[in-house]
Each structure stands twice: as structure tokens, then as C-alpha cells.
Amino acid sequence: MAETQERVRRYLEDELGSCREADVDERLGELNDLADALGTATVETELDSALANETRYTLVRVLVAAGEELCVCELGAVVDVTDSGLSHALSALVDAGLVEGRKDGRWKKYRATNRAVALVTVLDGSVTVDE
Amino acid sequence: MAETQERVRRYLEDELGSCREADVDERLGELNDLADALGTATVETELDSALANETRYTLVRVLVAAGEELCVCELGAVVDVTDSGLSHALSALVDAGLVEGRKDGRWKKYRATNRAVALVTVLDGSVTVDE
DNA sequence: CCATTAATTGAGACTTCGTTCAACTATCTG
DNA sequence: CAGATAGTTGAACGAAGTCTCAATTAATGG
Structure with a gap:
């Protein structure tokens, strides 16, 4: 120092x-x-952490692309982990505020939040930013 | 399956x-x-990973906020790691395309790339997205 | 009410990260 | 050229993350 x-x-x-x-x-x-001026750094680091894993990132993007609720069983067809792994991933995304779940009888459905839509949209765009 | x-x-x-x-x-x-349709998932996961750590995230945000090159020695005043840790962090950010370095005599200066500016701008905004 | 199925939870194994330490390269100055 | 300083590199180690397995909860249907 x-x-x-x-x-x-x-x-x-x-x-x-x-x-x-x-x-x-x-x-x-x-x-x-x-x-x-960077007071919120921690919050945003957590946001990034939530997306810094291929399983979770894929889930979020599929939900954003779908534009509607998807059943856990459908999401299972998209990522390559056990049911348990899938559940852990979804719960992490809920904690990060990127996904919301709703129970419907014996099925459970998840959808992307507004925040997830905003983030994914920009990340998609940012990759093509010219420099 | x-x-x-x-x-x-x-x-x-x-x-x-x-x-x-x-x-x-x-x-x-x-x-x-x-x-x-998510072919670039890996690339973007790497982008997020780069920001999913407080040291690196702080460095990027300071460089974006500064709007100009900063010397490694100045960046050292902003994060709480050893010189070595700082150097590792900067090198990870270079790999992620978020920062660029330039050697100037015995000093080395880094600046944020356009991609970093775009990402940080949106992350700042995304936190206040109402839902 | 028992069996089946959807999904979650917690524990544990294994992997990946982040940091520091020590050694090194490169630049400047006397 | 010798000594000091700026910054980087690689090894190592502890911390954190990610996945699976096994057990559990909750809903459905015979």
C-alpha cells in the first residue's frame, strides 16, 4: 500500500x-x-457468475429464446446433466433473478425474467461489437 | 436420454x-x-467468466470509467491483490478481449476495449431493470 | 393407500479458480 | 555494467464451484 x-x-x-x-x-x-462509484460490483459479479457456466447459460438462453415457460422435463432434453444437476442449476438461476419457477400439478415450469432477456440480448450483441 | x-x-x-x-x-x-441456435455459448461463457470475479470486474469498470489508459501501478491502487495477482488478472482480461495493454518504457498501460465498454454499460443498466 | 413419477435436497468426490510466493525479464539510472 | 524498479510467469495450495448419487417430498392414479 x-x-x-x-x-x-x-x-x-x-x-x-x-x-x-x-x-x-x-x-x-x-x-x-x-x-x-462501483458500489454494486458484488451484485453484478454474482450476475456474471450465474452465467459463467455452460449448463446455466444454455438454460437461460433457451428460456429466453423460447419466450414462454418450459417444463423441467423439457429443459432436461437440452442440457447434458442429471435431473439433480439440472435442478441445482435452475435453483442457482432463480437466486440470481434470471429465472422464475411455477409449480403446475406434478410438473414445474420455468421462464426467463426480464433481466435475463436484457442480459442475453446484450451478450449476443456484444460479441459482434467491432473494435 | x-x-x-x-x-x-x-x-x-x-x-x-x-x-x-x-x-x-x-x-x-x-x-x-x-x-x-446457441452456437456461441462457449465464447460468451468465457466472457462472463472473465467478469465473474471481483478483482477483474473492478479493474474493467475502473478502466471503463477512466476512459483512458491507466498504468499498472495506478490499477494497483484500486484492487487489493499482489502485483502478481494484478498481472494475472489483467492477462485474463486481455484473453477475454476486455482490455488491451501497451508497453511504454518501463511502465505498462492498459485500457478498456469497446466490448468492455458495451458490456459494463449494460450490466450497470441491467441491475435496475424493473420486473 | 400403495406404487409411480417429477423434482428437489444434501453430502461427497472431483475439478477449476484465485491468490501468493519466488524466480525471472526488461528498462532505466548512476 | 551494477543496482534498483516495473511487471510477468509458473508452481503450489487453499477455496469455491459443479456434478452425481442416494434419499426425500409432493402430486397422480390405480
């Missing part, structure tokens, strides 16, 4: 030609302001 | 009142078409 400050000081000296204590402090302040 | 087909068959019988073999086949076909 003190170590880090020293390095930034030398960097600024290099960049600015000269450098006072105040400059280092100001720059570190700016950097911390940037970081502080 | 054969097990899954049986269950879907019973489900469709339940939903439709009756059900022929052809109906099951058709439904399974539809589901597989949905899944097949």
Missing part, C-alpha cells in the same frame, strides 16, 4: 516531469473515486 | 390431452433447434 503509493509517485514524476506530494494524493484520490 | 424422452412424452400427453409419437419428436426437435 505504501509501496503502491511510492510507485504511483514515481510514475507521476515520470509523466509530469515533476511532481509534488499533492499531485500524488490527488491522483490516488481520483482513482479511489472511480473505484467508489 | 431415452428416459428424458419418456418424460417429455408423458408431459405432452398431459398438456395436449393426447399425444402421438410424432408430437414428441416434433417437440424435441423444436427444443434442439433452440439449443442449436
Whole structure:
């Protein structure tokens, strides 16, 4: 930490030609302001984590593409895990707010939430962003 | 698999009142078409994985917020890992196409790519999607 | 009310991640 | 060229994640 400050000081000296204590402090302040504006980082990391697994990602995308509720038994035809694995995956997606479940007699149906639709839409698009 | 087909068959019988073999086949076909349209799933899972960690996510967001190159030494002031950990994180982000690095004398500077800007922008927004 | 089926839960095995430590490369400065 | 500094690399280890198995709950139908 003190170590880090020293390095930034030398960097600024290099960049600015000269450098006072105040400059280092100001720059570190700016950097911390940037970081502080990131209060929701944890929430969004959890969101990403939910999609950072092929089973879950496929489930979400199928549900988004379907645009309607699908039965667990139908989802089982789409991913290659046991019933148990499927259930664990769906429950993780519910926790992340990407999917909602509804029990219907002896069947259970899941559908994508608005958030899931928004996210998947953008992820699809982002891959083709030119740079 | 054969097990899954049986269950879907019973489900469709339940939903439709009756059900022929052809109906099951058709439904399974539809589901597989949905899944097949997801060819890029792996790529996007990797994208999400890159952001599914607080260190990396913070780095990307700081770089996006900064809107300019930042020196590794400056980034070190923002996340709480060793130099080595920071370097590993940045290299993972480069692999994911979210960040680009440039060597400048004895310093190294990183900046966010367009893809990173697009993704972060949407993730910021998605959290406030009402449902 | 017993058997069957849909789905979930928890425990445990196995894998993948994230971080640090130590060693290394490259650049600058005297 | 010697010493210091910026940053990277690879090995290693603990933590977290993902899957399966076995047991369990809940709904249905004879």
C-alpha cells in the first residue's frame, strides 16, 4: 500500500516531469473515486457468475429464446446433466433473478425474467461489437 | 436420454390431452433447434467468466470509467491483490478481449476495449431493470 | 393407500479458480 | 555494467464451484 503509493509517485514524476506530494494524493484520490462509484460490483459479479457456466447459460438462453415457460422435463432434453444437476442449476438461476419457477400439478415450469432477456440480448450483441 | 424422452412424452400427453409419437419428436426437435441456435455459448461463457470475479470486474469498470489508459501501478491502487495477482488478472482480461495493454518504457498501460465498454454499460443498466 | 413419477435436497468426490510466493525479464539510472 | 524498479510467469495450495448419487417430498392414479 505504501509501496503502491511510492510507485504511483514515481510514475507521476515520470509523466509530469515533476511532481509534488499533492499531485500524488490527488491522483490516488481520483482513482479511489472511480473505484467508489462501483458500489454494486458484488451484485453484478454474482450476475456474471450465474452465467459463467455452460449448463446455466444454455438454460437461460433457451428460456429466453423460447419466450414462454418450459417444463423441467423439457429443459432436461437440452442440457447434458442429471435431473439433480439440472435442478441445482435452475435453483442457482432463480437466486440470481434470471429465472422464475411455477409449480403446475406434478410438473414445474420455468421462464426467463426480464433481466435475463436484457442480459442475453446484450451478450449476443456484444460479441459482434467491432473494435 | 431415452428416459428424458419418456418424460417429455408423458408431459405432452398431459398438456395436449393426447399425444402421438410424432408430437414428441416434433417437440424435441423444436427444443434442439433452440439449443442449436446457441452456437456461441462457449465464447460468451468465457466472457462472463472473465467478469465473474471481483478483482477483474473492478479493474474493467475502473478502466471503463477512466476512459483512458491507466498504468499498472495506478490499477494497483484500486484492487487489493499482489502485483502478481494484478498481472494475472489483467492477462485474463486481455484473453477475454476486455482490455488491451501497451508497453511504454518501463511502465505498462492498459485500457478498456469497446466490448468492455458495451458490456459494463449494460450490466450497470441491467441491475435496475424493473420486473 | 400403495406404487409411480417429477423434482428437489444434501453430502461427497472431483475439478477449476484465485491468490501468493519466488524466480525471472526488461528498462532505466548512476 | 551494477543496482534498483516495473511487471510477468509458473508452481503450489487453499477455496469455491459443479456434478452425481442416494434419499426425500409432493402430486397422480390405480
